[in-house]
Amino acid sequence: MELIINVFLSILGIYFAIGFLFGLYFIIKGATKIDPLMQDTKKKVRFLLFPGVIATWPFLIGKLFKPKTV
Amino acid sequence: MGLDYQLVLWNKHKKTYDKIIVFSMLLYVILFAIVTLAFNSETSAETLIIRAFGSLAIIMLHIILIIGPLARLNTNFLPILYNRRHLGVSMFIAALIHGGFSIFQFHALGDTNPVYSIFTSNMDYGSLTNFPFQVLGFLALLILFVMASTSHDFFLGNLSAKVWKRLHMMVYFAYALIIAHVFLGAFQQETSLFTIGILIIGFIAVASLHLITAFKERKIDTTKANEKEGWLEVCDISEIEEDRAKIFTVENERVAVFKYDGKLSAIHNVCKHQGGPLGEGKIIDGCITCPWHGYQYLPNNGQSPPPFTEKVATYELKLDGKTVYINPKAFDEGTEVKPCKY
Secondary structure: OHHHHHHHHHHHHHHHHHHHHHHHHHHHHHHHHHOHHHHHOOHHHHHHHHHHHHHHHHHHHHHHHOOOOO | OOOOOOOOOOOHHHHHHHHHHHHHHHHHHHHHHHHHHHHOOOOOHHHHHHHHHHHHHHHHHHHHHHHHHHHHHOHHHHHHHOOHHHHHHHHHHHHHHHHHHHHHHHHOOOOOOHHHHHHHOOOOOOOOOOOOHHHHHHHHHHHHHHHHHOOOHHHHHHHOHHHHHHHHHOHHHHHHHHHHHHHHHHHHOOOOHHHHHHHHHHHHHHHHHHHHHHHHHHHHHHOOOOEEOOEEEEEEHHHOOOOOEEEEEEOOEEEEEEEEOOEEEEEEOEOOOOOOEHHHOEEEOOEEEOOOOOOEEOOOOOEOOOOOOOEOOEEOEEEEOOEEEEOOOOOOOOOOOOOEEO
């Protein structure tokens, strides 16, 4: 059981650590690349979105590499 | 609705709603403290906070879970549904205070990582009466965190409505974890009859209201309509309230038939914002207004008023005497359809 707990908490820790780094990138630069509406959005909104970006980074990271459609 | 993102989408009604939420939460915590101290004056501040915010979060979660079906059964509950998102975030804050203080009091004062301690301080996972119930609360809190932190239109737009909806449907899993958390905890700790009572009554209310709504909606979806020359009979015009709609299923799609200003218009029932039931909303300022978050559409073309760009499909209606008929073939989203006058 301890092994399962260790694996689970390690995965959780890594997930949130990557999410935190991605969140920092989102605040500094990535927000406008993910969503063009962020260009006209006040900077403080990015800080509000920060926890959600940490939680959902696997869904958002893909948007960075998708070709832009007009 | 917006062309950029706002920190919080507030209007006069939502501000009033939020003030009521904050006032009610504070009132509950104060009353809880007074009653607890009156019965047990030796209760520590940490225990008081843990119990007050824990029970508050459970009550709020029940309200959140029942207002959806309640609003479907009775439109008088729609104003509570209108700002459910803020209620959800407030509930998460209450749960976070409960969880944060619990972790601090029971797991943060040793030399073990507090999160690791939650999972390993009691390893009796095979036991029902001694199960480490705090693990269940922690997992529920994680789910509530994901939901609260993604309660912004940015995530709805960028995760896609489908993914967003799936993430937020996890509230039922969190609810199950919370029920198990409280009941298993009751075997091991001094849990009040008040909390257990709320949970039992709440579970019965949540389950029964969801079942009643499901049966009602199934009836809408399975009702066979009379057909007349390719048109389907919806209802008698008197069955639709002024500025409201009747929901009707056409070729497995729900359609909202609205009655307003001596006219009838029909649009697809699903709001483009978050899948809200447009037919449960009403006409405000000439626009069909979604009961969930106030997104608006013009009844004659299913388009959001400029500069907004959301569009839903429209349908053609006709009247034969006082009976409303609908052409089951949907027009493309945003297509102008002349309203049917009566």
